[in-house]
Amino acid sequence: MTLRVPKAELPAELRENLIKQFDAVPEPVEVVWHNPKVAEASLEFSAKAGAWDAADESLKTFAHMAVAAQVGCSWCLDINYFLALNQNLDLAKASQVPRWRESEVFTPLERDVLEYAEAMTNTPTTVTDELSARLLDRLGPATLVELTVFIGFANLSTRCNTAHGITSQGFSDACEIPLAARPQMSGVASRS
Numbered sequence: 001m002t003l004r005v006p007k008a009e010l011p012a013e014l015r016e017n018l019i020k021q022f023d024a025v026p027e028p029v030e031v032v033w034h035n036p037k038v039a040e041a042s043l044e045f046s047a048k049a050g051a052w053d054a055a056d057e058s059l060k061t062f063a064h065m066a067v068a069a070q071v072g073c074s075w076c077l078d079i080n081y082f083l084a085l086n087q088n089l090d091l092a093k094a095s096q097v098p099r100w101r102e103s104e105v106f107t108p109l110e111r112d113v114l115e116y117a118e119a120m121t122n123t124p125t126t127v128t129d130e131l132s133a134r135l136l137d138r139l140g141p142a143t144l145v146e147l148t149v150f151i152g153f154a155n156l157s158t159r160c161n162t163a164h165g166i167t168s169q170g171f172s173d174a175c176e177i178p179l180a181a182r183p184q185m186s187g188v189a190s191r192s
C-alpha cells in the first residue's frame with residue numbers, strides 16, 4: 001500500500017527529536033503534519049496518555065496491539081512491538097497478541113483486556129455488562145476508565161493510519177521474536 005496523503009516537511013527540531021526517540025521519523029507524524037494543529041494535538045494527547053499510570057503498561061500495550069490487529073494497522077503493531085521491547089515487556093506475549101484467543105500465554109486478566117479491546121473496536125461495540133463488571137472488579141474504576149480511553153485513542157490512531165495508507169516502517173525488526181499473524185476471522189471480530 002502506498003501513502004494516500006504525502007509526507008509533509010516537519011520543523012527541524014521536531015524531526016530531530018523524533019529521530020532521537022525512535023531512530024526514524026514516524027510516518028503518521030509526517031502525514032498528519034499537513035495540519036500542524038491536528039498533529040500537535042495528537043502528539044500532546046499521545047504524550048499525556050503515555051504518562052498515565054493507573055493501568056499496567058503491558059495491559060495498555062497489548063490492548064493497543066489487539067485493536068491494531070483487528071483494524072489491520074500494521075504500523076501500530078510494528079511500533080507497539082518495538083515499544084514492548086523498549087519497555088521490557090514480555091515479548092513472547094506481545095508476539096502472540098494478534099492470535100491471543102488461540103495462545104496459551106495470557107493470564108485471565110490479560111485475556112479479558114484483549115477481549116475488551118476487541119469489543120470496543122467492533123462496530124457497533126460489543127462490550128458486555130459481564131466483561132465490564134469483571135474488569136471493574138479486578139482493576140477498579142480509575143484503571144478501567146484509563147484503559148477504556150486508551151483503547152479509544154488506539155482506535156483513533158489505527159483507523160487514521162489505515163485510512164492514510166500508513167503501514168509498518170520496520171520498527172519491530174529489532175525484536176527477536178516474530179510477531180504472530182492474526183488467524184482467519186471466524187465470526188469473532190469486527191462487524192465493520
